[in-house]
Amino acid sequence: MSADVVIVGAGSAGCVIAERLSRDPSRAVIVLERGPGGPFAAPLDRLPIDSPDRATPIVERGGRPVVRGSGVGGSSAINGAYFLRGHRDDYRSWPWSGDEIDSAFDAAAASMRATPFADDELGVLARTFEAACGGPVNTGPWPSDGLNRVWSNRVDGARWTAGHVLSAAAGRPGLTIRPGVDVVALETSGDEVVGVRVATGELIEAGEVIVCAGTLGTARLVAPLVGPLPVHEHAERIVRFTPRTALRAPALLQTVLHVDGLEIRAYGDDFAAFTSLEPTGAPIGVADRAGTSGVVDGESIDLGVPDAASSERMSRGVRRVVDMLEGRTFADLVEPGSVRVDPVIGLSQHAWGSLPAGEATDADGRVQGWRGLRVVDGSILPGPLHSGPHASIVMLAVLVASRI
Template sequence: MTPPDVLVVGAGSAGCLVAEFLSRDSSRRVMVVEAGRGAVFESRLDRLPIDHPVRAAPIPERRGRPMVRGRGLGGSSAINGGYFLRGHRADYFSWPWPIDEVEAAFTEVERIMRVHRFSDAELGDVARATETWAGPQTGGEWPRVGVNRVRTNSVDGVRWTTANVLSVDRPNLLVRAETPVARLLVRAGRAIGIETGDGEAISAGEVVVCAGTTGTASLMAPIVGPMPLHEHAERIVRFTPRRALVSTALLQTVIHTSSGLEIRPYSDDFASFTSLAQTGVPIGVADMAGTQGAVADGVVDLGEPDADSAGRLEVGVETVVRMLGSEEFVDLVEPGSVRVDPTVGMSQHAWGTLPAGTAGTAGTAVDADGRVDGVRGLRVIDGSILPGPLSSGPHATILMLAALIASRWD
């Protein structure tokens, strides 16, 4: 087989979009290799398939905290909550991409990902009570401090994933599923291809690693060594509902605070969306500044909130407790049932192991086009390259960067 011009490692959230954008040029041969299955996985928003035996992959973490990433075509976009929020516009001002390119890429991605705002008629009980308590919405396409109605990538209640976007019939595009990658092949300072788990060598003109933050870290470790890692610490306040709740999607509205918290009023007990046992209806309080963890010697450590972060989280918890005790929630919350989880959880948002910046800048692993410093013909495009914190979850931004970088390929 003629070696592809571009070999994309990973057909997850970013990889599918990179491959679809690059293969729009019919003269460019694109191959995608994916460790999981190749079929489009369809699931409704009233289910959260993080417990799926095939499509959800648990990731070991040093402190034993749960980590789950998507596996197969579409990656985590096929099993996440269908939350698709940009960061705040100001989040991107210091990033190495012009804000007009960022905005244009968001517009294109939101079009092809079928992104729309949850309507008033779709709101569940918890989201409706939260918006009544917190006041009018403040954000549109760009979220802001205050109440932000969630935007979602779905069609008629079914997730629209990056696998749907990649499902195009092009003679210059080849997707090889169930093909795990063991290592990157580098010779004389240039990436020349990959070696699969079966020992097969696949050559390529250029290799783009889109294996997700933790998957990419395992492939990049022999090249760059230990890497930083960031997560969004999340404290959970729970309550027992007084009655059955209306909930068509996991998360439909959020509150962004001036201190950098995202308050997440989940629509119902996670048992309503998964096979997990009932634990109460959760309201999440996430510090979007991020923790400082690391990936070293193949071990993932998500870090812990520092003292400042812990203080912000405590204030957020107090706010949520007041909210649940308000008259807006009196019909939903069983009296005396509000409680706070004793441990701090994480948001399944690992990011920033290889932060993008200007080539040659100290501490920068990749440039603004995803090129890896010191290795020609190798790029990284996924959550690994986020260069700083966001006020919202990172999924929409990761897809935006995949589209932005692929659109200006040279």
């Protein structure tokens, strides 16, 4: 097979960029996805991270659990449907104009059906958390320091995924979607990428290859060409408590507090209520925006650990949360003496920044030193965000597609 454009990976970025590029009927676009095809829309009160078809565990050098989405829709089909932008200042130094970023964010929110949770949709823990924090709640599209109501990609209580965006374009004459195809290598000729090789040995030629396999999946393909890649993650500490009454939440995460370089996440209920995990207590997460620094070298992944400054910020955030949970506002919700802090610092499943735009790639996602190769996913995020990266990744897919 051959095409004008071959897109590797039908996750959040790959689906969106494929839909936009295939609007031109004269352009032949092939999308290759290792997992199953078709959109997958689990309800918001369920995280299908235990689905063998839709969730792929990844081995990390430190032994920490890492899961990524598989199949059309990628991680947008199994995550918490959290779709928050970063703060405006996060994007000031990025290699795109503010107008381009604003326009792409608006288009991304529209295509992903992203809206903020309303007051009457909040679960018990989210309402109590907002009351304990006090102050106004920002429900607008741009988060800022203070309380921010989460925007969520959803329709009628279920995730609206990037897979839905791509499926709406499935009948276009120039678009071919091939699920169940594992790309194992980029095919090169001199300094040019001319196609991809799949696990069966088939060569698919392309005028251009756009790798959208997620930060870790993309590194597996690009590192053999450019060498070991840096990678960043949002470290997160979890404070838990035993609730005195049953919690009810229609979604995993509905409200967050941005303060002192942290995102404090009021998860709606025990993670066990959203997954098949064993109950461990209702959690509030304290995540540091600066991110860890690790490295990806072929199949070896080390997501790093927080530095001293990051650890101290999270420690201050943990003390703030403990005081909040032991305070008057939470008295009717928290079993006395049940507040505890997880001993191990976790990860937010937010790997990013291995090929930052403006350094390793240009503003159009072209990889330096290689013709015919672009990367468009979390790999090219140029810097840390106050929020999780999902909305920004979809925004970049919209933005780069508009420049091709």
